Amino acid sequence: MSSWPRYRDDAAANEPAVTLDAFLDQPEAVAVRIEPDADVRVLVPHLSRLKLIEIAFPAYRDGRGYSAARILREAGYTGELRAEGDVLLDQIAFMRRCGFDSFAPAVPLDAKAAEAAMARWPHAYQRAADAQPPIWALRHG
Amino acid sequence: MYRYDQYDQAMVDARVAEFRDQVERRLSGAMTEDQFKPLRLMNGLYLQLHAYMLRVAIPYGTLSSTQMRALADIARKYDKGYAHFTTRQNVQYNWIQLKETPDLLADLARVEMHAIQTSGNCIRNISSDQFAGVAGDEVIDPRPHAELLRQWSSFHPEFSFLPRKFKIAVIASDADRAAMRLHDIGIRIVRRDGVLGAQVFAGGGMGRTPMIAPEIRDFVPEDQMVSYCEAILRVYNRHGRRDNKYKARIKILVHETGADKFREEVEAEFAHMQPLDLDPPRAELARIKAFFAPPEYAAIEDGYDTSDPDFRIWAETNLFPHKQPGYAAATISLKPVGGIPGDASAEQMDIVADLAARYSMDEVRVTHAQNLVLPNVRQDRLYALWQELDAAGLAPANLDRASDIIACPGLDYCSLANARSIPIAQEVAKRLAPIEREVGALQIKMSGCINACGHHHAGHIGVLGVDKKGVESYQLLLGGSAAEDVSLAKITGPGFDERGIVDAIETVTSVYRDAREGDERFLDTYRRLGMAPFKEALYDKA
Numbered sequence: 001m002s003s004w005p006r007y008r009d010d011a012a013a014n015e016p017a018v019t020l021d022a023f024l025d026q027p028e029a030v031a032v033r034i035e036p037d038a039d040v041r042v043l044v045p046h047l048s049r050l051k052l053i054e055i056a057f058p059a060y061r062d063g064r065g066y067s068a069a070r071i072l073r074e075a076g077y078t079g080e081l082r083a084e085g086d087v088l089l090d091q092i093a094f095m096r097r098c099g100f101d102s103f104a105p106a107v108p109l110d111a112k113a114a115e116a117a118m119a120r121w122p123h124a125y126q127r128a129a130d131a132q133p134p135i136w137a138l139r140h141g
Numbered sequence: 142m143y144r145y146d147q148y149d150q151a152m153v154d155a156r157v158a159e160f161r162d163q164v165e166r167r168l169s170g171a172m173t174e175d176q177f178k179p180l181r182l183m184n185g186l187y188l189q190l191h192a193y194m195l196r197v198a199i200p201y202g203t204l205s206s207t208q209m210r211a212l213a214d215i216a217r218k219y220d221k222g223y224a225h226f227t228t229r230q231n232v233q234y235n236w237i238q239l240k241e242t243p244d245l246l247a248d249l250a251r252v253e254m255h256a257i258q259t260s261g262n263c264i265r266n267i268s269s270d271q272f273a274g275v276a277g278d279e280v281i282d283p284r285p286h287a288e289l290l291r292q293w294s295s296f297h298p299e300f301s302f303l304p305r306k307f308k309i310a311v312i313a314s315d316a317d318r319a320a321m322r323l324h325d326i327g328i329r330i331v332r333r334d335g336v337l338g339a340q341v342f343a344g345g346g347m348g349r350t351p352m353i354a355p356e357i358r359d360f361v362p363e364d365q366m367v368s369y370c371e372a373i374l375r376v377y378n379r380h381g382r383r384d385n386k387y388k389a390r391i392k393i394l395v396h397e398t399g400a401d402k403f404r405e406e407v408e409a410e411f412a413h414m415q416p417l418d419l420d421p422p423r424a425e426l427a428r429i430k431a432f433f434a435p436p437e438y439a440a441i442e443d444g445y446d447t448s449d450p451d452f453r454i455w456a457e458t459n460l461f462p463h464k465q466p467g468y469a470a471a472t473i474s475l476k477p478v479g480g481i482p483g484d485a486s487a488e489q490m491d492i493v494a495d496l497a498a499r500y501s502m503d504e505v506r507v508t509h510a511q512n513l514v515l516p517n518v519r520q521d522r523l524y525a526l527w528q529e530l531d532a533a534g535l536a537p538a539n540l541d542r543a544s545d546i547i548a549c550p551g552l553d554y555c556s557l558a559n560a561r562s563i564p565i566a567q568e569v570a571k572r573l574a575p576i577e578r579e580v581g582a583l584q585i586k587m588s589g590c591i592n593a594c595g596h597h598h599a600g601h602i603g604v605l606g607v608d609k610k611g612v613e614s615y616q617l618l619l620g621g622s623a624a625e626d627v628s629l630a631k632i633t634g635p636g637f638d639e640r641g642i643v644d645a646i647e648t649v650t651s652v653y654r655d656a657r658e659g660d661e662r663f664l665d666t667y668r669r670l671g672m673a674p675f676k677e678a679l680y681d682k683a
Contacts, residue, residue, distance in 0.1 A: 036383075060179070061262070063302025067378045070299055074417060090163070090180055097298035120159055122151045125292045126367075127419050128299065135148045135292070136421035139428065 003082050003104040005114055007096070013052035013080060033084075040068040047077045054104070057085035066098045073099035073129035089117050099129035142205055142504065143288050143432045145253045152295065153250045156257055160184050161243035168240060183301075185259030186242060190556050193237040196259040197249060201269035201287040201311070202230030202507040206498040209505050211252040213490035219245050224490065226475060226483040228547060228596055229308065230268050230507040231259060235554055257295060262303045264294035264374070268310045270318045271508040274433060275516045277464040281337060283313035283330050285429040286366065289421060293367045300374045304381035305389035307374070308346075320509055320623035322354045323347055323599060325391045326373060331360065338362045343373055344395030344403070347593035351629045352392040355400040357407060363426065365411075368419040372411035376403070436502045436517060441467030445520040452527050454578070455538040460523070461514075469520050471501075473513040473530060474537040474545060478570045481563050482548045483511030492533045500526045509623075510547055510584075512540065543573035543583045543650070547596050551589030551606065552613075558589035560606025560613035568643045569604075573650065580650055582662045586621070599623035601664045602646060603630040615642035619649065619675055620667045631672060634680055645679055652678045 006012065017033040018026065024042070031052035034040055043050070053072060055065040069081055080102055083095050087105040092114060095103070103109070127134045145153070163180045166172040181187075185196040197212070204212075212232055216224045219241050220234040227233055237245070249255055258265055267287040274282040290309060294300070300307070310321045313330035321327035327342035338360045345354025361369045377391045380398070395403045443466050447453040461470040473493060475483050485493070493513055497505045500522055501515035508514060518526055530536040539545045546569060549555065551562030566587050573580065586600030590607070597603030603618035614636040621630030637645050652675050653663045667675065 061302055062383055063262075063300070064379055064383075066299045066302065067375050074413070088176075090159075091302075094296075094298035094301055116162075121155055121296065123148050124298075125152070125295050126297060127417065134421070135152075136425040138148065139146070140422055140424045 003084075003102040005092075005109070005111075006102040008080055008101050010080075012102075015051070017052055017054040034065075034068060036062050036064040038068075040071050041075075043072065043077075044075045047072070047075060047079075050077065050079050052080045052082060053077065054082045054084050055100075057083055057087055060086040060088050060091060066094065069095070069098040069100050070129045089113055093118055093121055097124065097128040097130045097132065142203060143200075143284075143429065149253070149292075150250070153253070153255045153257070156184070156255060157243065157246045157250050160246055164239060164243050179261065182261040183258065183263070184242075184246070185256035186237070186239075187260060188556075189235065189554055191554070192235065193239055193242070194233055194235050194554070195237045195242060195245065195256060196227070196231050196233045197254060197256050198259050198266040199230050199232060199254075199507050200291050201267055201273065201284045202271055202509075203273075203284060204505045204507065205252075206494040206503045206505070208252045208254055209490055209494035209497065211248060211254070213487040213494065215245055215248060216487040216490065218248075222487045224485055224487070225481075225550070226485065226507050226511050226513070228509050228511060228549075228594065229266060230271075230509055231266055232507070235550075260306075261301075262305050262307075263301045264297060264303075264307045264309065267291050267294070268308070268319055268324075268509060270312045270314065271506040271514050272318060272461055272470055272516065273313070274435070275461075275463050275465070275468075275470050276314055276316075277462060278316055279314040279464075280330055280332050281313050282430075282433050283311045283328075285426060285433050286313075286328070286330055286339070286363065287311040288429050288432075289367065289426055290370065293370070293421075297374075300378055303374075303378055304383045305386065305391075307377070307391065309370070315625055317623070317625040317627070318508075320596070320599060320627075322627045323351075323596075323623055324354065326370060327354050328366070330363070333360050336362060339366045339369070341369060341373075343407075344392040344400070346390050346392040347596060347598050348390065349387055349591045349593070350393065351593065351598040352396060353627050353629065354392070355395065357400065357404050364420055364423050365415075367421060368414045368417075369407075369411055371419055372407050372414055375410050376406045380406075435465070438465045438468060438517075439519065441519065441521065443467055443520060445523050449524065451531075451538075452524055455527055455536055456523060458538040458542065459540045463517075467520050469518050469523060470514055470516045471518050471523065471526065472508070472540045473515065473535050474539050475512050476539055476545045476570070477534060477537050478544050478574045479567050482546055482566055485513075489533060489535060492529075492535065496526060496529060510541075510545065512545070539574070539577060541582045541584060543577040543580055543585060544570035545584070546570060547584070547586040547600070549588050549590075549594035551587075551595075555589065555594075557592055558606070559608035560589045560615065562587045562589040562595055562604070562606055565604065565606070565615065565639065565642060569646050572643055572647055576650075580654065580663070581660075582664075583650070584622075585646070596623065597621075598629050599627075600630055601662070601667070602649065604642060604646070607636065609636065613639060615639070617642065617645050617649070617679070619672065620664065622664060626664075633672065633676055648678050649675045
């Protein structure tokens with residue numbers, strides 16, 4: 001399944017994302033789909049073989065996926081991290097900061113509006129999973 | 142006072158631009174109300190019974206004269222000439238037009254204010270002690286720590302879609318004037334072995350299921366306070382209940398998990414986060430602290446003339462001792478008998494701004510009891526100040542007395558309410574005002590529904606309005622406190638109608654007056670005697 005927008009240069013994984021239970025049973029699987037109630041820390045021993053982790057957002061109000069994404073990046077995951085489902089224009093900048101680098105919104109986003117949303121915030125107050133230095137780091141060098 | 146630098150200003154300006162764009166999309170029909178709702182809520186804009194309500198953040202309740210004037214201008218320009226100060230030290234406007242809100246937010250941004258995260262399931266405005274910086278009992282001014290948390294929590298990418306709203310209070314003294322332990326996170330800044338840090342409580346709150354926050358950490362050094370809060374928020378974001386909005390606050394998670402198990406999870410997350418460089422450096426806290434350095438006080442002695450008896454009553458009631466000799470912190474009561482608790486007209490706000498400039502080194506505070514404070518008044522100018530307040534109708538001498546009632550807007554404004562609270566508060570104030578000096582310290586708190594915006598669980602006397610088969614009914618509660626002796630009030634028994642509840646409050650007050658020993662407050666007498674004599678007087682009349 002393809003996704004857009006995508007902020008990676010490598011080729012998208014072609015393998016289908018399987019459920020967490022299936023992934024843990026299949027040593028050859030390289031793509032997994034995570035539901036909001038799953039504990040993503042069970043993936044930590046397997047990160048090196050993963051090419052794609054797709055985190056489901058069945059409803060935009062359920063923000064557990066933001067923590068899941070950061071935990072995966074903090075654990076050193078460098079593969080594709082995709083937000084899938086009820087992903088809205090006004091959330092993708094926060095999602096990027098939490099480490100998502102591809103998006104599969106159930107309702108496609110307008111390209112121009114998405115670009116504007118990504119460029120909206122000149123700075124960030126806190127450190128997250130992206131490379132952006134927090135404002136306190138800008139202040140104190 | 143904290144002042145924005147280029148970064149703070151750029152973030153607030155970006156928010157205004159974003160909201161302008163969102164409102165345009167809504168007004169043009171490009172966005173449905175359903176899609177727009179979460180976005181407007183992120184900017185403090187609620188759709189109420191009659192119009193939009195906008196809630197403006199007043200971080201830790203501190204305002205400059207310039208900011209107070211701007212709030213008055215907004216009341217005139219976009220509202221009907223009024224504003225309402227809230228129990229979380231914020232200010233609300235009840236008659237706002239959607240199309241004008243972007244201009245309103247731009248006006249706020251010009252005076253370094255905003256409505257960011259004043260609603261929605263995110264970290265809300267950080268509240269604090271209204272006497273921060275002037276109270277003699279504080280370890281340090283807690284506002285720099287609150288400002289550090291304000292910045293950390295603003296536009297937090299991980300914590301903008303929490304299970305439910307999240308409120309943090311920061312204090313720095315043993316006395317609790319901010320209802321700290323009734324917050325999702327309550328922080329007390331303490332000094333241990335010469336080191337400043339935070340004593341952290343989590344899982345307090347009012348609402349349907351009131352809880353007093355247990356201590357989660359006895360001490361975390363101040364330069365790890367941000368990551369400790371981050372750890373608590375992550376545990377809550379991952380594990381807080383999302384199946385039922387009434388069980389989604391962190392208090393339910395802490396209660397169901399148990400404080401010990403919850404603490405273990407937070408500590409594990411905190412340890413995990415330490416290598417991630419999440420905490421601002423000490424230089425950042427030092428930078429913020431410099432904005433809150435004490436002003437240049439005059440070298441004067443304590444003492445002032447109290448020969449005017451009306452002034453003396455006000456001074457005895459509404460003044461708070463200042464750490465600097467010769468100064469006092471004066472509470473401006475927004476509770477005139479028969480008025481609406483917390484309401485101020487644009488003219489009154491202008492007057493307060495002017496008085497703050499001339500008498501209080503340009504500072505005003507908002508209290509969680511919906512009053513205002515001039516924190517830095519020379520004692521030798523108190524009489525002149527009081528005369529000006531009195532002329533403006535701003536000198537009710539009733540701080541912490543029976544007519545100093547906390548009340549939510551109730552059914553008169555709020556779409557959630559089951560019953561009116563303002564008219565009941567007005568009646569109670571009228572009834573008790575003649576005897577309130579003799580009754581002494583008494584906190585009456587009223588909510589028009591079980592969401593408890595009027596803090597009825599924490600009132601010495603609490604009133605909860607409910608809908609009983611289409612009729613407004615009022616439950617009476619006794620024995621609550623939001624202070625350092627925090628406790629939750631208990632329901633006396635069957636509810637009362639609109640007139641009955643006023644009589645009932647008078648009845649329990651009489652029981653106290655007859656039974657009190659020495660200088661006991663109502664609350665002390667209740668704690669000594671328990672519910673029985675009050676219940677008997679209320680219900681055993683036959």
